[in-house]
Amino acid sequence: EEYDLIVTNGVCVTASDVATLDVGVKDEKIVLLAPSGSLAQAKTKKLIDAEGGYVMPGGIDCHVHLEEPSMFGEGSSADSYETGTRSAIAGGNTTIVSFAPQQKHLDSVLGALEATHQLARDNCYCDYGFHLLVSNPSPLALSEFAQLANTEGVTSLKIYMTYTALQLRDNEILSVLLTARQNHILTMIHAENGDVLEWLSDQLEKQKLFAPKYHSNSRPPILESEATNRAIALAGLIRDTPILLVHVSDPAAAERISLARQKGQPVYAETCPQYLFLTRDDLDKPGFEGAKCVCSPPPRNAEDQGQIWTGLKNGTFSVLSSDHCPFRFDDAEKGKKTCVTEEHPVGRFRYIPNGLPGIETRLPLAFSAKKLSLTKFVEVSSTNAAKLYGLYPRKGSLMPGADADLCIWYPDGKLNEFGLTNDMLHHDVDYTPYAGRRMRNWPRYTIIRGKVVWNRDHGGVVGEKGYGRFVKRAASCLDDMWKTVDEEGSFDLESL
Numbered sequence: 001e002e003y004d005l006i007v008t009n010g011v012c013v014t015a016s017d018v019a020t021l022d023v024g025v026k027d028e029k030i031v032l033l034a035p036s037g038s039l040a041q042a043k044t045k046k047l048i049d050a051e052g053g054y055v056m057p058g059g060i061d062c063h064v065h066l067e068e069p070s071m072f073g074e075g076s077s078a079d080s081y082e083t084g085t086r087s088a089i090a091g092g093n094t095t096i097v098s099f100a101p102q103q104k105h106l107d108s109v110l111g112a113l114e115a116t117h118q119l120a121r122d123n124c125y126c127d128y129g130f131h132l133l134v135s136n137p138s139p140l141a142l143s144e145f146a147q148l149a150n151t152e153g154v155t156s157l158k159i160y161m162t163y164t165a166l167q168l169r170d171n172e173i174l175s176v177l178l179t180a181r182q183n184h185i186l187t188m189i190h191a192e193n194g195d196v197l198e199w200l201s202d203q204l205e206k207q208k209l210f211a212p213k214y215h216s217n218s219r220p221p222i223l224e225s226e227a228t229n230r231a232i233a234l235a236g237l238i239r240d241t242p243i244l245l246v247h248v249s250d251p252a253a254a255e256r257i258s259l260a261r262q263k264g265q266p267v268y269a270e271t272c273p274q275y276l277f278l279t280r281d282d283l284d285k286p287g288f289e290g291a292k293c294v295c296s297p298p299p300r301n302a303e304d305q306g307q308i309w310t311g312l313k314n315g316t317f318s319v320l321s322s323d324h325c326p327f328r329f330d331d332a333e334k335g336k337k338t339c340v341t342e343e344h345p346v347g348r349f350r351y352i353p354n355g356l357p358g359i360e361t362r363l364p365l366a367f368s369a370k371k372l373s374l375t376k377f378v379e380v381s382s383t384n385a386a387k388l389y390g391l392y393p394r395k396g397s398l399m400p401g402a403d404a405d406l407c408i409w410y411p412d413g414k415l416n417e418f419g420l421t422n423d424m425l426h427h428d429v430d431y432t433p434y435a436g437r438r439m440r441n442w443p444r445y446t447i448i449r450g451k452v453v454w455n456r457d458h459g460g461v462v463g464e465k466g467y468g469r470f471v472k473r474a475a476s477c478l479d480d481m482w483k484t485v486d487e488e489g490s491f492d493l494e495s496l
């Protein structure tokens with residue numbers, strides 16, 4: 001038998017084990033894991049010597065905004081499906097899940113899905129799926145959820161408790177939760193109290209406090225913990241509807257999530273590199289530079305950062321995603337972080353589009369920090385993402401039968417530590433908030449379905465746009481989160 005690819009001399013890491021094994025690949029799948037060296041002489045079309053480096057399931061980044069309209073209606077997020085997925089593979093990712101945004105004035109969500117398919121089709125370097133972004137839960141939209149989950153392979157959606165263009169009222173949130181529950185769709189929630197932050201922004205502007213750093217003052221932690229608590233309460237009311245709080249930055253919100261799960265409610269959480277590596281001080285820079293770190297929720301203080309790391313280690317957070325949502329700082333017309341327009345000739349924090357680039361730096365930053373065990377690193381950056389979003393075990397595992405999606409790192413001592421610069425990255429953005437950070441390692445090879453698409457030393461991006469395929473996803477399978485929903489059956493008003 002001939003293999004298509006053999007990876008020899010690697011230290012394989014999964015969410016549960018670390019073992020020196022050779023990996024045999026055929027027809028896009030992992031077909032064999034064998035004692036190290038045992039496949040060194042086997043017949044194969046291609047052999048990669050990992051030289052003792054770690055071999056992991058490829059990174060899965062399930063929170064990515066590509067070509068999405070800005071939350072303020074002007075411009076769109078900077079990376080296209082082409083440039084965003086190119087950047088993804090150069091950072092060790094093999095699958096992403098991005099958003100198919102419903103526009104508020106449209107009733108249907110299937111139209112949003114089709115429009116997003118058109119943006120992505122034939123343009124992606126890695127495999128991809130979509131979450132629906134629901135901004136108008138019309139009766140038509142809700143009636144389409146069954147088709148989304150059962151036919152279209154879209155088994156998750158995101159809703160917002162903030163941003164005027166996207167914010168849902170509590171009654172709308174309940175309608176989404178109920179319909180998601182009926183269709184085994186995981187509801188992702190952006191939990192910040194939008195009304196309060198608009199009020200605080202008004203107050204700040206009245207006092208002529210316009211600098212980027214006031215973005216933090218407009219969104220203090222209590223907005224996040226209040227909305228998180230409300231989201232958990234609403235999901236609890238709709239009897240164990242599973243929810244995932246996205247981009248959690250506030251330790252008090254994390255504590256509320258942890259408590260709910262201890263009590264048996266299926267409440268999950270994600271955090272992002274910006275809450276592990278940036279603080280609110282990064283928004284306080286001369287001129288308008290601070291805008292480069294404006295995202296929502298905003299980076300908190302150093303002590304909070306430490307608690308977010310702890311939450312990753314202890315399982316409060318199931319997943320570490322990038323929330324890649326870049327806007328160029330200064331070089332293009334659309335969606336500039338400087339937010340200077342005719343209407344707003346002086347930049348103001350209130351009009352800075354929210355979001356940071358980070359799809360390429362997520363894995364190397366977290367790996368270089370050396371704060372997570374190897375197995376935990378794989379769990380939160382790949383395996384749990386696959387489980388949460390119905391891609392497991394085809395993605396996020398090294399099991400025979402899984403897609404041969406791999407990230408291979410340099411062995412210790414092979415790559416000299418270096419300081420990150422934006423030139424090294426493959427996104428279509430004119431800055432990285434992580435410039436100057438010390439990198440101790442970087443993905444050396446990224447392999448998708450047995451094909452090398454990133455070879456850092458020989459050719460860089462060697463994959464082709466269009467190689468990436470849309471993946472239809474099954475229902476979430478993390479922790480059997482639908483068990484109680486299934487046991488209880490339909491939501492019963494008599495039981496309230």
Ligand code: URP
Nearest residue numbers: 190295296323325354355
């Ligand atoms: O500031 C952020 N996070 N922007 C991206 C959009 C979102 O809310 O996830």
Ligand code: ZN
Nearest residue numbers: 190246247296
């Ligand atoms: Zn969000």
Ligand code: ZN
Nearest residue numbers: 063065323325
């Ligand atoms: Zn986001």
Ligand code: ZN
Nearest residue numbers: 184482483486
């Ligand atoms: Zn079920």
